[in-house]
Amino acid sequence: MNLIRNENMKIYKRKRTWVMVAFVIVYVLIQIINLKTAEDTDFGKDWRTKLEQENISLSKELEKSNTLIIEDKQAKKKLLLNQYYLENNIPPDTNAWSFAVGQISNIIFAVSLIAIIIGGEIVAAEFGSGTIKLLLTQSASRTKIYFAKYTAAILFGLFLTLVGILTAILFSSFIFGLDGLGGNYFFVKDQTVVGVPILQALIGSYLLNIPFLFLAITLAFMISAAFRSTTFSIVISILVTLVGFILSIAMNGWNWTKYFVFSHTDLNQFIFGTPSVEGMTLGLSVGFIILHLLILHLISYPIFVKRDVA
């Protein structure tokens, strides 16, 4: 549709946009360096002894009582995975693909914060620059313009995520190598270890992490369209998204998070893991997210369509 092409032109013809893309690339690079320096990724020949040592320290940590639920969960998961590697004689392997799978939720989080900038200004900036008057007096209804702008903001988020994942694969391949595409990705589901082809895991977790991006962009877009303030929209959205992200991790496993939308946005827990709270299902989570997106649009859409442009 022409209106979406217009919005895309306005996004991608600005230098600023490419600075944001560069940010995502730098972010991924930092993650790679981080992993390379902080963790021992090369287990070498004596990987068995290393895993065994790790398991001992993990068991010790599990005995402590002052840990968060999420810490316990992570430790138990790691323990199970390590045991699985030992039992089946599979040496753990870090390669470009497994790195990318592991980084997806990080990348989506970083991308969301940046996509909020576009989502937050795509409507408000037209008011700020006065171009809204020309835009709304063309042969296009406000409804069409609203949805063209929303689509363009979402597309930008997806594009940025893709850039992030491709960078992750490309640059980590220089360090970890591209081998291992035929290998399996292992995860813990219902106390047992399951393996799926790595490519399936990559595409799967990309798709399953996207609700977070949608929620962040929609929130920014809603404030932008309803209140016409770019700054307000970006600041509030980044704050809410940050707090939501941190709470959903820190409070993981607490019963009340069932009613907290950011605990639902990572759908990976249903396919490649265990739900954070018992009783949560994929359908329920998807429904809960859609409900939130709908509410946001129900606030901003009528305001945008009816507003007097004075």
Place this chain on the structure above:
Amino acid sequence: MSLLQISDLTKKVGNKIIVDHLSLEMDKGEILGLLGPNGAGKTTTIRMIVGLVSKSEGKVFINGEDTSLHFEKAMKQVGVIVENPDLYKYLSGYDNLVHFSRMNSKVTKKRISEVISLVGLDHSINDKVSTYSLGMKQRLGLAVVLVHKPSLLILDEPTNGLDPAGIRELRGHLISIVKNEGVGVIISSHLMSEMEMMCDRVAILNKGKLIGIHNVSEMVEDECSEVGFEVDRPDYAIQVLQSFLAGKTIIADRKQIKVRIPKERIPEISQQLLGAGINVYNIQTVKKTLEDKFIEITGGNIQ
């Protein structure tokens, strides 16, 4: 069918009535001015016509198309500039044109280059708009609203912020567009001398109400105008003329004497003066401006 038909257009905000049951019509090839002091409701009227502001009451038809029912169809025939043409500064002039021509179906590349040369921007069309002068932006704004060949142009205070040369240029463009493309133009302004030069008809608004619609030529060319005679002996001249022009007021202003008379009487008056031995150095007709007329019509009660 008229190009633009407005009936009972009303805007209320709270208890305040900003535009009060305004009705008017205009045809193709006509430049109609909306004239009125600040706060008369010109801008609100224009914004209601183009759908930027919602109507409290009334209807707007463009070529018979109701703008509330078929907004897209009606707006296909309209080009709008509200105040200064705010364009995308970070895009080039050409990209701005592409942007807005995509919003209207059936705009060819040929048409785009046509409007570019029409407004004389051939050399700078690929530069970013942020490098343009106000006059260039104004011209690009015109190109943007003309690119889809509208039959109605709506301009709200187009001369705001332009210098006299810019205003003159804009006027030239508008008049040639009306002539060449046969469009109708509706302009709001508070600059009366401008309206006098551009418009065929003016609709005068005051406090949200339409006071009257006048043909500019009729308004300006009155049967009686003020004529000033510059003479060497004004006191004597008044004496001479008093008996000749019985009943008329004669005003002496230093060496000038002023009377309100029809044009046809100028020769006989000058003959009278010369015959009495008074030297006449200058005869001047003071044209009545739209401004005088405007003050007269609104009763001078602009506030």
